[in-house]
Amino acid sequence: MANLENIKARKTLDHIQPYSPGKPIWEVQQELGLERVIKLASNENPLGPSKQAVKAIEQGVLGLNRYPDADASDLKAAIAKEHGVEKTQVIPTNGADELITLISEAFLEPGDEIIVPDPSFSEYDFGAHIMGAEVVKVPFAQGFAFDVDAMIAAVTDKTKIIYICSPNNPTGTYMKKQDVQKLLDAVGDTLVVFDAAYSHYADAEDYTDGTEFIRQGYPLLTLKTFSKIYGIAGVRVGFGIAADSIITSILKVKEPFNVNTLAQLAATAAVTDHEHVTQSREINNRGLEYLYGAFEELGLPYTKSMANFVLVKLGDEGETLYQDLMKKGVIVRHGKGWGLPEYVRVSIGTQEENEFFIQALRELIQK
Template identity: 55%
Template sequence: MNPNANVHAKVKPRDALGRMTPYSPGKPIWEVQREYGLDRVAKLASNENPLGPSPKALEAIRRMLPELHRYPDVRATILARTLADRLGLSEANVVLSNGGDEMITLLSEAYLEPGDEVVVPVPTFSEYAFGALLMNASVKKVPLAEGFAYDADALLAAVTDKTKIVYICTPNNPTGTYMPESEMRRLLDGLPDRVLLVVDSAYAHFATAPDYADGMAFVREGYPVAVLQTFSKIYGLAGIRVGYAAAPEPIVRSLLQVKEPFNVNALAQAAAAAALTDDEHLEASRIANERAKSRLYEGLRALSIPYTKSESNFVLAELGEKADSIYRELLARGVIVRSGQGWELPNHARISIGTVEEIEWLLRELGSIVQSS
């Protein structure tokens, strides 16, 4: 008997699922190794920390192992308290999630009714649209301005009576551009107070521009803002899944209502709390990112490949009409970058900042591909 026979025809999934495109992740290392028979692969496709996790986080995980028969703390109290202290907020302003992705789903579940609208800049992180479509809300896309710059007026112009959430991602994935603090204030002051502004500052720790804002100051000022962050990027804990939102207390209460009780596992809670205390790892990661990013800029300039200056740990490069074949050729040579196709940027690729050695390798392969084509 075939267990799949006729099931699809009879048990109908929600219509919303038919409108959703699945998330397209960076290709995993093992898959590229197997597909191309390679020993060595550089994964520059998912904006991970090439230095790895904080040693303090690893030690905390080891200490927690004998306690794995216990359920995790529902409220992730120690982690929430540590975060709140660092952010100058109260524990009641912080809610943890199973990665930043889950927080986007929680925000969508807590706030979106069918027919509501969310405003998203494009190109940006795909999960904002995913959350909206999941809830039968609709997505209003607002193109970024010249040079992928944010334009508060364009976002404000897209707001209607049905708008419930406006998303900004800063530094923006995949462009690396950011919304300056004064522009964010202008946006907030222009938004009706029934609209929630979600500031996704997953890459905040990499930003160095003096007028960069991660959005936390606006939470402290009491604006209807939820700031989303993650332990997957500079903290190097993508594999264990921890993210969070900082927001005024009523927003946190709504998010707590929709989250599953044990959404953040015990190892993740311990690892993230320990990582927060590891200033040395944080600083080393920032310095390594700046060094390797400078090397990438220099190499791209030498190859006459235009790129957008990035406040983050990835760079959007314009490879031109042959971008897709260059992307594939890089893969075959063991260098995984992210094709721009998923963002409707067919001439671009997003390159994550790996170690200097990985960036050198990428540049060598890119140089040889570009020169031979």
């Protein structure tokens, strides 16, 4: 009889921590016997999906006996038009998560290094670990500002990818355009992956989503997603924009039918649904202002955010308050996984959800 103990996965997989998506609403309802549970933990769009996307899905279901368009041609064209780039500079993927894996597979050899500001989105580490590459973490400066000089100083001849998440998940801070320029000029022939998943929410004058640097010929890839402002996280679509040569390398490791038919139709419709984007941004801005005001009133330090979530410091009681919020039917994200146990990250909800959250927090803090 064979010994199953001898069926061993690659050693590099030992480094991988399972992704923790946060508890779903139904699980918290069942576990705690609660009628009302709200989830402000995954930075989703509280307004719902783009209506144009929903209509496109409804119309597309009858074609499901056919395989999807392997080239996602209409979607590519819509993204290219919206961003002022060529179709050959665009790659749609099964969520931005898939793109991070594909980038890792295309560019990382065992022993290579990636540079990641810390704390940031965990999928960059995952991509490095599946390829046996090393993760070099560069802490943020005061107030979670990007430390560009420290990032430049961390570059070695093993560095293959520098990740910049801007606005950054979970801090909400962004890298100023002049700092992106400085970094690109300093690091030369190193691929910079610029994760702009939350770019639609960023309204600072000196914000960039990176695409202007792609047009200038820099080795930068901008990564975006349909899961946030477009509100279609459930169908899984993300995309990358970069120079043709970078996209061609990534296409080599892509599965032929990675973006399913309904996802392609929904995303193609969502790209031009500017009304939904504008409305989503307005709800978000109002929500941010409301939460800032409430945190100030409660004496809780928070970091100003350019995204659809806020990092707020609850102090030594951080984990207990996170658990107690859940007992009151509010799911937020505790900062432990980012090495920030005194913090929680709360996504902006509808005004009613934001008020429900603040009411629960107030009761816990003032009890």
